[in-house]
Amino acid sequence: MDRVSSSKARTDSATPSNFDEVATREYVGGVRAVNALATVTRDRDKRPAMPLCDKPSPTLRRRISARSFIVVIDPICRGWSAFQRAFLLQFSATVGKQHWEFRARQGGLVRRLRKFLCKSGDYQNFAAGESALTGYDCVMKSLPVSYARQHTSWWDAWSVGKVVLSSHLAMGPQRDLFERELRQLVGVSCAVAVSSGTAALHAAYSALSLAPGDEIIVPAMTFAATATAAIHQGASVKFADVNPASGLVDVASVKALLSDRTKAVVAVDYAGQPADIPALLQLARPRGITVVADAAHSLGSSLGNRPVGSLADITCFSMFATKNVAAGEGGAVVTNSADFDKRARRFASHGIRREPDAPVDEPWEPWVYDVAELGLNYRPSEMQSALAISQLRKLSKFKDKRKKIFDRYHRELAEIEHLGLPSPTEESDVMWHLFPVRVPASERLALFNFLHSLGIIVQVNYLPVYFHSLFADAGYPRGLCPGAETFYSQEISLPIHAGLTASQQTRVISAVKQFFCGKRH
Numbered sequence: 043m044d045r046v047s048s049s050k051a052r053t054d055s056a057t058p059s060n061f062d063e064v065a066t067r068e069y070v071g072g073v074r075a076v077n078a079l080a081t082v083t084r085d086r087d088k089r090p091a092m093p094l095c096d097k098p099s100p101t102l103r104r105r106i107s108a109r110s111f112i113v114v115i116d117p118i119c120r121g122w123s124a125f126q127r128a129f130l131l132q133f134s135a136t137v138g139k140q141h142w143e144f145r146a147r148q149g150g151l152v153r154r155l156r157k158f159l160c161k162s163g164d165y166q167n168f169a170a171g172e173s174a175l176t177g178y179d180c181v182m183k184s185l186p187v188s189y190a191r192q193h194t195s196w197w198d199a200w201s202v203g204k205v206v207l208s209s210h211l212a213m214g215p216q217r218d219l220f221e222r223e224l225r226q227l228v229g230v231s232c233a234v235a236v237s238s239g240t241a242a243l244h245a246a247y248s249a250l251s252l253a254p255g256d257e258i259i260v261p262a263m264t265f266a267a268t269a270t271a272a273i274h275q276g277a278s279v280k281f282a283d284v285n286p287a288s289g290l291v292d293v294a295s296v297k298a299l300l301s302d303r304t305k306a307v308v309a310v311d312y313a314g315q316p317a318d319i320p321a322l323l324q325l326a327r328p329r330g331i332t333v334v335a336d337a338a339h340s341l342g343s344s345l346g347n348r349p350v351g352s353l354a355d356i357t358c359f360s361m362f363a364t365k366n367v368a369a370g371e372g373g374a375v376v377t378n379s380a381d382f383d384k385r386a387r388r389f390a391s392h393g394i395r396r397e398p399d400a401p402v403d404e405p406w407e408p409w410v411y412d413v414a415e416l417g418l419n420y421r422p423s424e425m426q427s428a429l430a431i432s433q434l435r436k437l438s439k440f441k442d443k444r445k446k447i448f449d450r451y452h453r454e455l456a457e458i459e460h461l462g463l464p465s466p467t468e469e470s471d472v473m474w475h476l477f478p479v480r481v482p483a484s485e486r487l488a489l490f491n492f493l494h495s496l497g498i499i500v501q502v503n504y505l506p507v508y509f510h511s512l513f514a515d516a517g518y519p520r521g522l523c524p525g526a527e528t529f530y531s532q533e534i535s536l537p538i539h540a541g542l543t544a545s546q547q548t549r550v551i552s553a554v555k556q557f558f559c560g561k562r563h
């Protein structure tokens with residue numbers, strides 16, 4: 043135990059400035075530890091097949107960073123093949139930061155190694171191993187923590203890799219399977235997989251025949267694509283205000299904007315919170331207006347026990363890299379309307395019809411298809427779909443992890459005066475995509491810079507859409523949606539994602555406390 047705490051003291055003294063030097067030392071320690079482990083372990087299969095050098099050559103030494111150390115740790119813990127280790131060694135030498143963050147999730151493996159070293163009673167190697175682990179700790183502490191990111195595994199990589207070697211790289215069984223699993227998950231009859239959330243919105247708007255002369259009402263607090271996809275269809279966009287505490291669309295503001303030309307109302311499930319779609323449906327249905335849910339943030343959430351996806355007339359998901367389900371890029375349109383489904387699917391594939399009733403001026407032979415309307419290629423690749431499936435199957439695990447993070451922020455940050463924490467409405471069960479806190483507008487930039495200086499990469503989500511010059515130049519004035527502008531001036535998104543470790547969250551919490559409490563007391 044004493045040895046462990048003395049190594050902790052060394053960790054703290056390893057500052058980023060002497061990082062390379064420390065890393066080199068730790069690398070050598072790591073190699074010794076791993077070689078020792080390989081000798082004493084009973085499971086001979088875990089012996090590193092690739093000879094590990096005790097001392098790095100001068101060339102290697104130049105390239106060594108603490109990255110290499112992790113590569114040394116990995117083989118013994120995972121029993122990877124020599125090829126994988128060689129690949130990783132190469133990979134780690136070239137990829138840098140990103141790889142670090144990936145490896146950061148292997149904390150459990152490092153704990154196993156530490157336990158093993160303790161048990162083995164081999165003090166010389168224990169010391170070497172501890173020295174190596176010190177390097178690991180040092181690295182962990184200097185890793186940036188991002189407000190959102192994917193949580194992928196070797197299993198995800200395997201799922202995609204299999205597809206790369208299969209007969210279909212596009213338009214194959216993975217897309218169909220993804221659509222089927224998504225339909226089952228959200229409880230709808232139709233799902234169209236597409237290549238991004240923006241493509242999903244565009245296909246949905248096309249499916250409801252949004253066209254020049256029509257108006258669409260979109261909340262001002264969203265990513266621009268919610269509005270720009272409608273402009274691609276030639277529609278005019280009206281911006282509805284949002285609740286300045288939650289960022290969710292204000293139904294009264296929507297009501298005030300309705301006109302004879304309103305074709306659709308869009309609800310954005312900001313940060314994962316389901317918007318009040320039942321209230322919007324009540325407004326829209328009698329007027330023949332379609333309610334669209336932009337659920338880019340909220341796959342996995344539900345309202346009144348109904349999953350997001352089954353609430354609105356048509357719902358759009360995003361599977362972008364940082365979303366609840368990450369396919370790199372990806373999206374889906376889900377609906378219970380067979381007509382919307384058919385039209386969205388057709389639009390996402392060049393407007394092609396294959397039905398025998400298509401009005402092509404040609405005998406309907408097997409090779410014939412008809413392009414009868416404008417469409418685009420918004421189809422996902424099979425690799426995207428495979429990754430989406432693999433991730434979708436872990437959705438409830440991801441949700442639990444996000445919930446734990448959410449609860450801990452609430453427990454530990456609630457005491458801070460001037461910090462507004464997000465809270466779900468009574469009826470909703472939220473899969474938190476973002477953790478949007480509100481701080482006094484005058485302190486937001488200082489907090490943002492302070493957290494970034496500590497490697498905590500927070501973000502502001504979002505500028506009210508009409509602040510962007512595309513809209514400002516078209517005459518949308520400042521002050522249009524006061525609720526959205528207030529929310530924007532105060533909002534900052536703290537890190538929340540399924541890969542966020544407890545110690546990373548501790549860093550975030552301590553930094554926020556330091557900012558608000560440290561300087562006041």
Ligand SMILES: Cc1ncc(COP(=O)(O)O)c(C=O)c1O
Nearest residue numbers: 238239240265267338360361362
């Ligand atoms: C609310 C919202 N709508 C739409 C999109 C567009 O999704 P994608 O990036 O997959 O095109 C995003 C993506 O960030 C989003 O956050």
